[in-house]
Amino acid sequence: MRFGVLGSLTVRDSDGDEVPITETKVLRVLADLLVHHGRPVSADQLIEDLWEGLPPGRPLNTLQTKISQLRRALGAERVLRSPAGYRVRVEEGELDSARFRRAVEEADRTDDPGARARLLAEALGLWRGPAFADEPFVRAEAACLEELRVGAAERLGETRIEAGEGAGAVAGLRELVEEHPLRERLHGLYMLALFRAGRQGDALRVFHDLRTRLRDQLGVDPDPAISALYTSILRQEPEASVLPRVADRPRSNLPSPPTALIGRESESAHVRELLSAPHGDRLVTLTGPGGVGKTRLAIAVARSLAEGFPDGAWIVELAGVDRGATAAELTERVITTLGLCEGVTDPCSDLVEWLRGALEGRRTLVVLDNCEHVVAQVAELAGTLLAVDGVRIVVTTQESLDVPGETVFPLAPLTLPERVRDPREMIASSSAVRLFVERARAASPGFALTAENAPAVAAICRRLDGIPLAVELVAARLRALTTEQIAAGLDDRFALPTGPGRGRPTRQQTLRSMIDWSWHLLADGERGVLRLLAVHRDGCTLEGARAVCADGHDVLDVLSRLVDRSLVVREGERYRLLESVAAYCLERLAESGELEDARRRFIAFHVREAERKDPLLRGARQRRALAWFDAETVNLRHALELAVRGEDADAALRLVDALAWYWRLRNRVAEARRSFDAALRIPGGPPRARCLAEGWLAAFEGRVLREDGLVDAAASRLLWFAGSVLYRAGEREAGRGLVEKALARAGETGDRWVEAAALAERAGHRLDDGDVSASRADARRSAGTFLDLADRWGLLRANASLARAAEIGPDDLGVTDLLEEDLRAAEELGLWVDAIETLFRLGRLAAARGEHSRARHLHERARRVASERSYSSGVVEADVWLGRTDGAPAGSRAGQPPADSLHGGGTGAASVH
Template sequence: MWDGEGREIRVPEAKVRALLADLLAHDGGPVSADRLIHDLWGDAPPGKPAGALQAKVSQLRRVIGRDRVERRPAGYRLRFDEGGDEVDAVRFRALVTEARPVRDPGARAALLTEALELWRGPAYADFADGPFVRAAAQRLAEQRLSVLEEQAEARLEAGDHALLAGELADLVARHPLRERLRTALMRALYAAGRQSEALTSYEDLRTRLAEELGVDPSPELAALHQALLRQEPGLRTETPPAPTTRASSATTTPTRNQDPAQHQAPARHQTAPAPAPPSTNLPVPLTSLVGRRQALDDLARLLSEARLVTLTGPGGVGKTRLAVAAATADRDGARSGELADGAWFVEFSGLRTGTSADLAQVVAATLGIRDDAPRPLPGTGPATPSLPHRLAAALRDRRTLLVLDNCEHVVDAAAELTELLLRTAPGLRVLATGQEPLGLAGEAVFLVEPLQPADAVRMFMERAAAATPGFPRDPEGPDEPERRAVDEICRRLDGIPLALELAATRVRALGVRELAARLHDRFRVLTFGQRGAPARQQTLRAVIDWSWELLSAPERIVLRRLAAHTDGCDLAAAEAVCAGDGVARDEVLDLGTRLVDRSLVVVADGPTGPRYRLLESVAAYATERLHEMEDLTAVRDRHLLHYRALAEYAEPELRGAGQRPWLARLDAEAGNLRTALDEAVRRAGAGGPGAPGEPGDPGDPGRPGEPVGSGRAEAAQKSGEPGEPGEPGKPGKPEEPDGAEEAEEAVRLATALAWWWLLRGRLTEARRSL
C-alpha cells in the first residue's frame, strides 16, 4: 500500500493484512462480521471473536485512516474515493478499457503497458491461497494474462518484436497450454528471423495438448503453423519501428534503422549490397548527465585501449547512464569504418537467470541476426553449432560496440558469451555494466563512484526544480537552512544518483527541510520513482533488494552483521563480529571480498590496513535485515566484547612512546567504541542483555598485523573471566547476567577509554558516558 504522496504504508500484522485483503476482495461491498471472523480464524476463533475482530479493525483504521473502514448494518466495507482509481486493480481495468478501442497499435501497446506496470507482484500475494480471496486473486491473474496477450499482439502489430520473443518465452514456460500466448510467441520468433524456434514451439504445444488433454491445437494455430512453413510474407514486419523513448524494461525494445538482411551474407543470386550506414539503438537520455565529465574522459581512453570494459558500482550509481553516454561519444567520435556496424544496447535485466544461449538469443534479437546467419568456419566450433557460436560467427566480420547492461544476475553466462564473442570477432568491442566484474582476461574494470558533494547537490537541485515549480535550480538559490538541508540529503544518500532522483520527487510534497528530517526512515520516504522506470528503480528499497537477491546465504549473513558496526571496521573486527552461526571465522575474508566485488561494501585505507564500510542506505537496509533475521544479542555480544578488548589492550599503550598509532586506531574506531559503550550502559540499566545468548569468539584486535584472538584478551579469556569464552574459538558458558555484572562491564570499557578521552580532549563524551 502507498499513500497519496507515494510513501509506502506497512500494515503491521498478518491478521490485519488478511482483514484488508478480505475487504479489498469485495470491491467496496460490505462483509458481515461472521464472515470476517471465519475468514480470519477459520475453525479456531478466539474466545471473544467479535471483540477480536473489532481490535483488528481498529488496528487497520490506525494505519489507513478511520474513515476508510466503515461499519454498516450489513458488515464492514472499505470506502474508496469516487471512481475508485486509488486502487490499482480499478486503475488497471480503466486503462485496459481505454486502450482497447485505440486503433494505433503503438499507442494501444503503450496504454496496456502502463496498465501492466501497476502490477507490483501477484495479487493478494500473502493470501492468494486463502479461500476468502482465492477467487479474486485468480480472476485478477487471468485478467493480467489476457492483457499481456493483448499487449504482445499490439507490439507485434507495431513491429516491435526484437525483445518480445524473449519476454514471451518466459511467459509460455509458465503457461504452456495458452494458445493465444503461444501464437504471439510463434509470430514474434518468426518476425525476429527465428523460424526454426517458432516451428519447435508449435510442436511442443501439439505434444503437450495430445499427452495432457488428448486434443489437437486449434484450427487457427494450425493455420499459423502452415503459414510459417510456407513463409508467407505477411507474417514478417519488414520495417521496424523508430526507436521509442519509453524507458521501461517491459516496453523498451531496442530498434534499428536498417533491414536485418543487410547484415546477412549475400545469397548466391545476389550481388554484394552496399555498406550499411552506421546504426544504433542507444537510448536517448531525457535528463542531463551531471558530474561525469572526468569519468567520460577516462572511459574514452579505456575504450580505445581495451576490447572489454566493465563498469561496476553499487545499484543506482548510474552505470547504465554513464555507459550509454560513453558509447554514444565513442560512436560519434569513431574514425571512418571503426564502428561501421554501429553501437548497440543490449538489456539483460529481463533475464533473472539464464545461460549463455539465453543471452545470445537476446543479443541476436537486438541486432536482427536471423537463424540463417553465417555458420562458424570449419574447425572453429562444435559440429552442431550452438546459438552462441552462430552469433559469434555472424559477428565475425563486424566492427561494432556492444553495450551489455545489467550483467550482475547472469554474470557467469555473460562472461562465457562475452569471451566467445571477443575471441571470434576481432572487430567487436564490449562495454558491460554490472555490480561485479566479468572476471575475464584483458578486462578493464572501471568503478563508477558516487557523485562528489558539489555534483550531488547540483543534480538534486536540477531534478527537484524539474519536479517542483518555483524551486531554484541554482545551488546558491535557497536560503541558508534549506542549503544545509540539501547538503544533508545529498550526504546521507551517499551521492547515489538514483537515490537523489527519488528524493527530488518528494520535494514538492515535503520541502527539503522536512525531507531531510525524514531520511531516518528513508525506505518509507523514497518510494515513488519516475513512471516508466524499471520496477527495480521505482523505490530505494527495490534498488537494494535487487542486489540482496543476488547474494548467497553466507554473503547475506556477513552483510547483515557488518551493519552492526558504526563508520566501518577493520578486518579484525569484521572477523570477530561476523563469524558465528552460518559463517566460520576463516570464511569472513573471502565473503567480505565478494561483497566488495559486488559493490555493496566500500574499502578505504585505515591505520591498521583496509577498513570496510557500508554506504548509509545499504547500512540502513542491512540493519533492517539484521533485526528481522538474526539473534541480535549474539551479534551485539561479539561487537561489545571485541571493542572492549581493543580498548583494554590499547589503554597501557597510550601511556608509552608508541601511543601515536594507537591513538589513530582508536580515532578510527570512535563510532564503534561509542556504540559498544552505549550497549554496555543499556545492558547495565536493563539488568542484562536483551536476551540470553552464547557470545561467539570476539577475539582481540591485538597489535596491527596480529591475528584476532592473540594478546591480552586471549589471556583474559583463559583466566575464565565472567561472560567471555574460555578459549579462543571455543565458546565458554556465560554466567547468568545480572545488573551488577553488566554495570561492571560498562565500567571496564569506560575505564579503558578514559586515557584516550583525555588525550583527545573528548571530555564531554567522557562525562556523558560516565
C-alpha cells in the first residue's frame, strides 16, 4: 500500500489502484494519523483536531464511526488501537514524505554532483502539489515539508550550475522565484543560472526587481552576497562564484527595523570601518543622550557586517536588568541569547571566564544594548571578552566603559536646518527635517514639506535639538494636529524647563520636556495606564497590562491609543514602552504614590502565571509554555528581585518553586541555585513552599535532601529529580532509593507523569545492571504514558533507554524512527543538549547496523551543534568517536555501548535535561 501526502492525500493498493475514501472526516482522520508518523494519537486529540474545539454530541461514538470507515477502506490490520490511542501502520517505503526525506538526506551526504543531482531530482519528483490538505493540525508538518522541498530545489539548482548545466536549471529556479519573491538566496541562484546560460541582462533585471521589492516591502537592502554576485555579473566576470550554502549563512537575532535609518549615513560608515578593518577596533562604545538613536545605529551596523561573522551577530538587551546585577548575571543573558549551553555546575565557577572560553576560535559580533545603569558590570564583561581575537563588541550607553581597548564614538543629534529656505534644500541639508518628513508621511499619508509649513517644521526640529526619538514622537502627532499647532505647543511648553533637569545635558532636558508635553496631552485614564505599564521591565502582554491596572480602565482601548501616539510600541502580542518614556513614567508612578501597589500587583501576577504555566511544561502544551517562560524571563527575574528586596517570602518561595522545572529544561543551573538561595534567605513564608524550595536547592546542588514534609505531587516530582541527580553524581544507592520512593508515591497518588519519569530513570538503572529485558519493559511503559500525556520531553527520556537497549540487542522496536522524532522535538523545544545526545544515539545505532557513513555523518552533525552551543562534553565525545577508523566508539566493549550523559555519563544536575 502507498500513502501519498506530497499533494492531495491519496492511498493506493499494491496494484497501484487508488483506494476510494470519499468522506471528508475520514480523510481528516487519516491525515492526522499520518502526520504523527505511525505514532498513537489519543482519541481526545483526534476529536480536537477533527472538530476544532466544537465536537458533536457523543464525540467518542462519532469518532469510532469514522475509524470504522477508515478500517473498511484500508483493512483492519492497518488501523490499530492501543491504550495510548489510534495509529496507522505504515511500512518502510510506503509514505512518500518519508521517501522524500531519506532521498534528500542521502543527497546531502553525497559528494558526487551527478549522484546528488539525481537523488534530489528523484526526491522532488515525488511531489504532486502542496503537502496535505489545508487542515490546522497538519500545517506545521506541511510547512516543514515545504521548506525541505524548496531547500532541495535550491540545492538541485546549485548542483546543476556547479556541473555546468546553468541553462537547464533556469526554468525550475524561475518557478521557485515566483513562488518565493523575497527569498534572496534563491534569486541569487537564478541570477547565476541566467548568467551561466548567457543571459546577463535577464540576470541583472532579477537583481533590480529583488532590490526594489525588498526596499518597498521590508525597508532593507539585498544581502551583501547577492550584491557581490550582481557586481560580478555586471563586470562579466567569467568565474562568478556560487553563493554560500544555506547552512553556512550566519545566525543572528538582529531585528529587521520597521523603518529605514535616516540621517546616519556617515556615522554608519565610520563605525563599520572601525569594526571591519583587519586589525580594527574590537570594542566600540556608542554614547549619547537617551533617544539619540544609539540602538538603531548599532543594529544597522551589525546587520551590514553580519556576513563577515559566521558564528553570528547578536544583540543582547540589558535595559531590563536590575542595576545591582553582577557581571555573571549579565553573562547569563549573553549565554542565553547566543544559544549556548551553560554547562557550569560548580557554583564557584567564573561564568564570565567560561563565556570567554566558549567564544575562543569563533568570529562573533555582540551588541550590548542600553548599558548605562550597569556600566561597571558591562565593563568587566567586555574587558574579559576582548581577550578573544574573533569577538567584536558594540556597546550602547550614555557614558563610556573606560576600559583598555575601547573606542568611544559619541553620537550627536541629527543636523538642524540653518535657515528656512526652499523645502528641497532643507531636506537635503538637514537630517532632522528629513526624518520628520518621513515619519510625518507615515503618520499622515500625503504630508509634504511646503513653503507654508517649512517654518513650523524647522521650529519643531530646532526645539527638539534634532533628537531622533523626540522627532519621531512629535511627528506622530500629525494624526491629530497641524505642524503649526505642534510648533506652538512646543513653544509654550518649553518656555521654562519642566521637571527636574539639574545635572542633565541640555538635550536631555529637552527630551524630558517633550515627553512631559505629550503626557499633558493625554486623558487621565491614558496617563494612568501609561505610568503603570512602566513597572514591567521587558514589556508585557495584554493580560500583564490588565494585572497592574486595577482601577477598571478599558486597558485594550487605552493601549491602542497609546500605540497610535508612539508612546507604546506593539511587538506581536507584547507592548513595550520606549526607553526614555519608561524612565519618565516610573518617576510619575512614584510621584502618584502608586509604585509600591503596582509592584505588588506585578509580583502577584507573575507568581500566579508562573504557577499556572508550570504544569503545562509537562504535557501537550509544553512548547507554548516554554515560549511564555522565555518571553517573560526578564519580568520573572524582576518580580523575584522585588519580592526578595521587599522580604516577601510567600511570593519569592512560590515563584522559585514554579520556575524550577523551567530552569531545568533550559539548563540554567546557576540561575536556579542563586534564585533559590536568595528566596530561602527571607525568613518565614508557607512551610510547604519553603520545604519544596529547600529540596529543589539540594537537588540542583547534588546534595541529599530532607524528605520530611514532602507529601504532595510536587514533592513526588522532587524526589524523582533529586534521585536522578544523585544517581548520576555517583550516589547510586541513594539515587535509586529516591526514584523508587517517587515511583511508589506516584502510584498511590495517581500521578502518571512522575510514574513515567521514574520508570524512564529506573530503565537506565536496570540497563546499568545488565537487565536488558526489565529495562525495556520500564522504558516502554514510560514511553506509552508520556505519549498519552503528549509530553515530548518525557518521550526523549523514555526513548533514550530504548536506544541504549537497542545498541545491545536487536533493534526490533523501530527505535531509529522514535529517535528521529525525538530529535525534531528537541530542536523545536530548544533543548539543545537533548538534541546532541539524540544525534549520538542515532549515530551509535547506525554504527551497530553497519551503516558507518551515516554514523559518521550523525556524529559530525552532533559535534557541529555541540560546538555552536559550547557544549564541551559533546564536542569531546564526538571527537573521540570520529577519531576511530573502525566505526566504533572509543573505549566501548563488545556488546556494551558507552554510557551517555543520561545514564551514568554525566555528573551533577547539569547532566539531567
